[in-house]
Amino acid sequence: MISIRNVHKSFGMQKVLDGLDLDIPDGKITAIIGPSGEGKSVLLKHLIGLLQPDSGAVEVDGESIIDVRRSELNRIREKFGMLFQNVALFDSMTVFENVAFPLEEKTSLSKEEIRGKVLSALEDVGLKNIENKFPDELSGGMKKRVGLARAVVLNPKIILFDEPTTGLDPIIKRAIHQLIKDTHAKFGFTAVIVSHEIPEIFDVAQNVAMLFRGKILQYGTSDDIKNSDHPAVRQFISGSLDGPIQMI
Amino acid sequence: MVQALGHLTIGIVRDLGRTGWFLLYSLYMIVRRPGSFVHVLKQLRFIGTKSLFVIVLTGAFTGMVLGLQGYYTLTKFGSEGMLGTAVALSLIRELGPVLTALMVTGRAGSAITAEIGIMRITEQIDALETMALDPFKYLVTPKFIAAMISLPLLCAIFDVIGIYGGWLVGVKLLGVNPGAYFYEMEKSVVWRDVYSGFVKSFSFGVIIAWIGCYKGYYAGHGAEGVSKATTESVVLTSVIILVWDYFLTSVLL
Ligand SMILES: Nc1ncnc2c1ncn2[C@@H]1O[C@H](COP(=O)(O)OP(=O)(O)OP(=O)(O)O)[C@@H](O)[C@H]1O
Numbered sequence A: 001m002i003s004i005r006n007v008h009k010s011f012g013m014q015k016v017l018d019g020l021d022l023d024i025p026d027g028k029i030t031a032i033i034g035p036s037g038e039g040k041s042v043l044l045k046h047l048i049g050l051l052q053p054d055s056g057a058v059e060v061d062g063e064s065i066i067d068v069r070r071s072e073l074n075r076i077r078e079k080f081g082m083l084f085q086n087v088a089l090f091d092s093m094t095v096f097e098n099v100a101f102p103l104e105e106k107t108s109l110s111k112e113e114i115r116g117k118v119l120s121a122l123e124d125v126g127l128k129n130i131e132n133k134f135p136d137e138l139s140g141g142m143k144k145r146v147g148l149a150r151a152v153v154l155n156p157k158i159i160l161f162d163e164p165t166t167g168l169d170p171i172i173k174r175a176i177h178q179l180i181k182d183t184h185a186k187f188g189f190t191a192v193i194v195s196h197e198i199p200e201i202f203d204v205a206q207n208v209a210m211l212f213r214g215k216i217l218q219y220g221t222s223d224d225i226k227n228s229d230h231p232a233v234r235q236f237i238s239g240s241l242d243g244p245i246q247m248i
Numbered sequence B: 001m002v003q004a005l006g007h008l009t010i011g012i013v014r015d016l017g018r019t020g021w022f023l024l025y026s027l028y029m030i031v032r033r034p035g036s037f038v039h040v041l042k043q044l045r046f047i048g049t050k051s052l053f054v055i056v057l058t059g060a061f062t063g064m065v066l067g068l069q070g071y072y073t074l075t076k077f078g079s080e081g082m083l084g085t086a087v088a089l090s091l092i093r094e095l096g097p098v099l100t101a102l103m104v105t106g107r108a109g110s111a112i113t114a115e116i117g118i119m120r121i122t123e124q125i126d127a128l129e130t131m132a133l134d135p136f137k138y139l140v141t142p143k144f145i146a147a148m149i150s151l152p153l154l155c156a157i158f159d160v161i162g163i164y165g166g167w168l169v170g171v172k173l174l175g176v177n178p179g180a181y182f183y184e185m186e187k188s189v190v191w192r193d194v195y196s197g198f199v200k201s202f203s204f205g206v207i208i209a210w211i212g213c214y215k216g217y218y219a220g221h222g223a224e225g226v227s228k229a230t231t232e233s234v235v236l237t238s239v240i241i242l243v244w245d246y247f248l249t250s251v252l253l
C-alpha cells in the first residue's frame, strides 16, 4: 500500500499540492484524474521519491520514502516501474537497448533470455521490427509504447503510468488498456494510472481519485466516481464548460 | 540592497558547497562502484582516442613555435645548443599539460556537459533514478575514470610530438646541431619534471570531468539552459585549470 498523508508541495509561490491525502491499495488499479496542470504528474513523482514534499508523509508498504538514505530509497524503488508523461527514453540507445537496459542492470539473465523478454514485451505493445531504431526515429505513439514496455519488463510490484495512452489512436488505445487489464489480471501488480481517458479509464481502473486544487476532491470505486453527484466531478467527467472548474 | 547581497552570498556559498560535494561524491563513487568496464571504454574512446588528432596537431605546432622562439632567444646568448632543453622543459613542465587540458576541454568537456544536460532536461536522469540506478555510476564515474587515464597519456603524446616539432624547426630548418639538441635535453630533463607534468595532467583530467559533469547535471531549463551550461562549463574549466596550474607549479617547483 502507498499512503500519502497531508502532503504539501509548492514551486516558488505556486502551491501545487495542498494537504493531499490518498491511500493506494495493493493489487488494484487506481486512476488519478483531474484538470490539466493540477499536479497529477507532480503527485506521481512523489510516490517514487523523485520529488520530495515540503511537508507531509509518503509511505510505501509502511516505509517512509521522505528524507531517507539513498540506498534505502533505492531498495524501495526496486518495487517500482514508471512510465513518464514525456516517456524519457534513453535517446542514445536503440529501442532494444532501452527495454533491455533494466534487465541487464537488474537481473543476471543470459543475452538470449534478455532478447526473448525484450522482443515479447515489445510485441505485447504492438511493436515489431523497430528494435534497432533510435527513439528520435519513432512516432510519438510508438515512443509511448516503448516506454510502456520498458516500465513493465521487470514485472514490478507497483507500476506508475503517467498518461499511458495520450496521443495514441483509438485502436491502439483500446489495445493498451486491454494489455494493462490482462497483465494486471495475470500478475496482480499495483498500478497508478494518471489518465485523461474518460470514460474508458473507468473500465480499466477499480478505484478513481479526482485531483483538484491540490487535494483529492473525491476518491472511490469507478462506479462511485462515474455516478458522482459532486458538481466539479460531474462537470469534469462530462467535459462541460459550465460549473465550478473554470478555465482562465 | 543588503537583502539582495545576502541572497547573492547564500547563493554563491550554496553553489560552492554543491560543486564541492559533487566532486567528493564522484570520487567516492569511483572507489565504491566504478561502473561497468564497457562504459569506461566508451568514454576512453570519446575523451581519449578521438582527441588524438587534435593533440598531435597542436603538439606539433606548439613544438615548432617553441623551436622558433627558443632559437631566436638563445642565439642572443650564443647558446642555441640548449634549444632541446628549452623546448623539452617548457613542454613537459608547462605547455604540454595545460594545452592538452585546454584542447580536451574544448572538445570533450563541452560535449560532456551537453550530453548530461540534455539527459537532465528530458528526464532521462530521473528515469535512471526510478529504476533504482545511481546516475553517477552510469554518467559520471566512467567519464572521471576515462579523463584521469586519457589526460596524462594525451599529454605524453603532446610532449613527444612537440619535442620533434622543435627538432624539425631547430635542427632541420635553422641548423642547430642535432646531437646537441637531444644530448642537452637528456642531460637536463629530470624525473621530477616528468612527474610534475604527470601530476598536472592527471589533476586537469579530474577538473575537466568534474566541471563538465557538474554543469550538465544541474543544467537549467530547456535548450537555452543546456547551451548556457555548456558555455559556463568550458569557461569555468579553463579558468580553474589555469589557476590550479599556477598553484601546482608553485608547490611542485
Ligand atoms: N519542476 C517544476 N518546477 C516548477 N513548477 C512545476 C514543476 N513541475 C510542475 N510544476 C507546476 O506544477 C503544476 C502541476 O503540474 P503537473 O505536471 O503535475 O500537472 P498535471 O496535472 O500532470 O497536468 P497534465 O494533465 O497537463 O499533465 C503546473 O502548474 C506546473 O507548472
Ligand SMILES: [Mg+2]
Pocket: A040, A041, A042, A085, A162
Ligand atoms: Mg501530467
